[in-house]
Amino acid sequence: MSDPLPLSRMLCFALYSASHAVQAGYKPLLDAMGLTYPQFLVLTLLWEQDDQPMLRLSAALQLDSNTLTPMLKRMEGAGLLTRRRDAEDERQVRLKLTPTGAALRDRAGDIPACLQAQSGRSLPELERLTVEITALRDRLRAAQT
Amino acid sequence: MSDPLPLSRMLCFALYSASHAVQAGYKPLLDAMGLTYPQFLVLTLLWEQDDQPMLRLSAALQLDSNTLTPMLKRMEGAGLLTRRRDAEDERQVRLKLTPTGAALRDRAGDIPACLQAQSGRSLPELERLTVEITALRDRLRAAQT
DNA sequence: TGCGATTGCATCGCGCACGATTTAATCTGG
DNA sequence: CCAGATTAAATCGTGCGCGATGCAATCGCA
Incomplete structure (x- = not known):
């Protein structure tokens, strides 16, 4: 068997830390509107x-x-x-x-675009990643019956 | 310009909801050891x-x-x-x-494997996804100076 | 029609996350 | 060697997430 997976290669931690990083990126923009991230959702x-x-x-x-x-x-x-x-x-x-x-919709419309700019990735690439992560999430939800 | 992105296609929400789904999947296993997810990390x-x-x-x-x-x-x-x-x-x-x-290391070693089973995906596929998400996270962190 | 079961929400408690501030230990320039 | 700056933790307050429980409205079935 292989060695136990280090934290840096665990998918769960990648999702956990990436989600936090995204929220941190949104924060200054949302603060300007007096919103928290879940409220924005x-x-x-x-x-x-x-x-x-x-x-x-x-x-x-x-x-x-x-x-x-x-x-x-x-x-x-x-x-x-x-x-x-x-x-x-x-x-x-x-x-x-x-x-x-x-x-607020007008002011918040730019927010996802700002994230895209920070990510340094193309829109199709981000879309593909979104589809993959969403499919994984739904698979996990289904497995949790 | 295109219509505003719906929540279901936002990368931020994909990460947010997938991270929660993973933690929900871990929960029964961690509960059995009296751990929370961040404590497990x-x-x-x-x-x-x-x-x-x-x-x-x-x-x-x-x-x-x-x-x-x-x-x-x-x-x-x-x-x-x-x-x-x-x-x-x-x-x-x-x-x-x-x-x-x-x-606890012995008892917890199986946990990532359990997630893999629930995901219905191959190990290389999960590894690739982890690398991509980690790279995105590091890019965002760097952009936040 | 009435009564138990179900549904939709509210409440409570606890453990993260994180901004802001405080305290104590260490480093640095003069 | 000393005073100010820097650093590492700790503390405080607020807002999620979520398990457990309570309650009122609705449903279902005899």
Whole structure:
């Protein structure tokens, strides 16, 4: 058998440290808008489609209510979105962007492009890598039943 | 220009969600040893080389003392390692594995292999992906000066 | 129709991450 | 040799992630 894998060659650590590096790269840009990185992800989903139930965000981000509820309350407090119970099903909470939250879209549109510039890689290369990592993630999710 | 990138095609989210998925896959195995994922990373470094100064772990993991100090104290409390000031330079703290911490290496050696099995990918494929992601991470770190 | 099961969210506790600040040890120039 | 600068940890506060639990609304089935 081979020697145990060093940390520097572990896929798990590559993902862990790369994810942190990306968030660090985003940080100055997000700070300028008063957003955290997970909040930016939530807004990205709402920019794609406004007025979504929390359940949908939960599925897309793979985050449960114990994470989302306090986060969405902070975003509501910051005037980015509103939280209201669905009239048809009072169990659900629907999220809607405020004009403030919707307006941030213009300022945030450049952020992924900035990351691309920092990465020193071509767009097709980054797209291929994204597809590979996403496929790996879905494979792992499926294996966790 | 093209439409704004949807979350599902953002590299940042691919890394973010894949990293979480990997940690979720590790969780049952680490729980059985009473470890968290970042604690497992620390032990992995100490298994590679015992008796390291905290500064070295900090550089390898890209985590500062505000994260490492409380974490290492918990690991010390769990009997996994010892923390002692370096006699040559009292500013530094040196970490040494206890027999308990060193012994976990045997039980933890299989963990990366388990991830590989779940991923449904060949070892060379995973290695290539690791190299690519690591290179991207280092590029981003360099760009953050 | 009513009652147990399920669903969607909220709450609590703990352990990271990380910015900002503090403290103590060491280094450096004069 | 000494005072200021630098360095390595520690401390504090905030915001995720996530397991465990609680609760109210809805569903399903006799």
